[in-house]
Amino acid sequence: MMQVGLDGIVMGNYRISTVAHKSIVKSNEEGIGAVVIIVIFRNKCWHDPLDFGMDYLFMFIMRDDRNGVIMFMGYVPNPPVEGN
Numbered sequence: 149m150m151q152v153g154l155d156g157i158v159m160g161n162y163r164i165s166t167v168a169h170k171s172i173v174k175s176n177e178e179g180i181g182a183v184v185i186i187v188i189f190r191n192k193c194w195h196d197p198l199d200f201g202m203d204y205l206f207m208f209i210m211r212d213d214r215n216g217v218i219m220f221m222g223y224v225p226n227p228p229v230e231g232n
Contacts, residue, residue: 169185171183172184202227203227205223205226206223206227207223208223208224
């Protein structure tokens with residue numbers, strides 16, 4: 149894992165937990181094209197965390213309230229049961 153210094157980039161108590169990076173380069177007779185995708189996850193939220201327990205399959209959606217865009221969607225097919 150690479151450690152980088154991010155001090156001074158933003159004000160406040162922020163912490164980056166994960167950075168995902170993917171690059172795609174295509175080359176053909178017309179030239180070269182490239183796409184770079186970087187996703188940054190951070191460990192600070194604007195609201196208190198939601199704490200709930202589920203003991204069966206569930207789906208979750210994270211949506212931007214300002215414009216309704218779905219930012220992330222997923223499901224948990226076998227949530228862990230406490231005590232097992």
